[in-house]
Amino acid sequence: MVERREYLxxxxxxxxxxxxxxxxxxxxxxxxxLLEQYRERLQKAGIADEQIIAINFEDLDNEPLLDxxxxxxxxxxxxxxxKMTYIFLDEIQNVPxxxxxxxxxxxxxxxxxxITGSNAYMLSSDLATLLSGRYVEISMLPLSFCxxxxxxxxxxxxxxxxxxxxxxxxxIAVMNRTDEKVDQYLEGIYNTVIVKDIEERQxxxxxxxxxxxxxxxxxxxxxxxxxxxxxxxxxxxxxxxxYLISSGRKISANTVGDYVEALTESFxxxxxxxxxxxxxxxxxxxxxxxxxxxxxxxxxxxxKRYDLGFSVENxxxxxxxxxxxxxxxxxxGAMEVDFVAQKQGVLTYYQxxxxxxxxxxxxxxxxxxxxxxxxxDKIVLTLDRFSTGNYDGIKVINVIDWLLEK
Numbered sequence: 001m002v003e004r005r006e007y008l009x010x011x012x013x014x015x016x017x018x019x020x021x022x023x024x025x026x027x028x029x030x031x032x033x034l035l036e037q038y039r040e041r042l043q044k045a046g047i048a049d050e051q052i053i054a055i056n057f058e059d060l061d062n063e064p065l066l067d068x069x070x071x072x073x074x075x076x077x078x079x080x081x082x083k084m085t086y087i088f089l090d091e092i093q094n095v096p097x098x099x100x101x102x103x104x105x106x107x108x109x110x111x112x113x114x115i116t117g118s119n120a121y122m123l124s125s126d127l128a129t130l131l132s133g134r135y136v137e138i139s140m141l142p143l144s145f146c147x148x149x150x151x152x153x154x155x156x157x158x159x160x161x162x163x164x165x166x167x168x169x170x171x172i173a174v175m176n177r178t179d180e181k182v183d184q185y186l187e188g189i190y191n192t193v194i195v196k197d198i199e200e201r202q203x204x205x206x207x208x209x210x211x212x213x214x215x216x217x218x219x220x221x222x223x224x225x226x227x228x229x230x231x232x233x234x235x236x237x238x239x240x241x242x243y244l245i246s247s248g249r250k251i252s253a254n255t256v257g258d259y260v261e262a263l264t265e266s267f268x269x270x271x272x273x274x275x276x277x278x279x280x281x282x283x284x285x286x287x288x289x290x291x292x293x294x295x296x297x298x299x300x301x302x303x304k305r306y307d308l309g310f311s312v313e314n315x316x317x318x319x320x321x322x323x324x325x326x327x328x329x330x331x332x333g334a335m336e337v338d339f340v341a342q343k344q345g346v347l348t349y350y351q352x353x354x355x356x357x358x359x360x361x362x363x364x365x366x367x368x369x370x371x372x373x374x375x376x377d378k379i380v381l382t383l384d385r386f387s388t389g390n391y392d393g394i395k396v397i398n399v400i401d402w403l404l405e406k
Contacts, residue, residue: 025140167295
């Protein structure tokens, strides 16, 4: 197992704080392994076994604990009276009314609660209402390229080629990979997310008036395939609706919005809103959608070539998120900046391109950055190594080198 040090350090920083630690992310991105590694760190720090309660709700042995009252009774009976008890509830969304358990544990003395979930809907409903201001979310992603390189032991260039093709789901990095085995494994993840997570979302939605259910899985997969095909391009509910109507499907933009929301809440797609660089404000129209893992994109799309630049752009988007940035799409006049990354009030502007060696491409990528009239860093990331350097304050950096920066 590769040590997910960044996430471990985040959890450790919140250790013993009176907050629920909520680890979210798509299935099989490593949440359970992260909690296991964190428990090992606790034990190395001198925490006794009886101070740790760990329950994985995907384990059939724990099926009786899917009743929230039984779960609460089980945990309560094992709490340490005079020292901290660390409670780990893995895939907690499988427990109906789990928020009542979490809330009751929160108010007790000497409890430190960690939960994971594979659907963001659990944070948009009762849990958020009950625990407003009392939880911190740690959003977990599949392996970074740096982690993938460490696990596979390949050369940088070979590892990047594989990473572009198979993505960063942790088990794929360590398995004896063949195209057929990778595709079968991704098919299992995709179907589990699309079917199981969406069904669990439906159960929780039954308590929320006014929420429409996702009933057509074939439609959901069609929308997912379309969004995967337009990664890096502006998209709106109208554009998705128009595509479906042109394919012979009668559907409303509101229904499309519900299905897209289900895909984002299951952490398959992440939105990036547009940002007016001059006016310093978010724009409502035409956001972009990025897919959490390129392996899933390659699995979803038909076997055909697609724009290399958009795939690299997808990788950069998630690396910026991993590094703690809020990421938007920049607009300056009629021009676009691929990413505006904001961290602790500091902006950095990024352009992403597969190749900068052609003069027209070089000028196209540089022009929006030259038009920005502030002193924040401006960076172009490219796969080629011939155009790297500093051009009047605009840095051009090789993508692989940037991904491996410490």
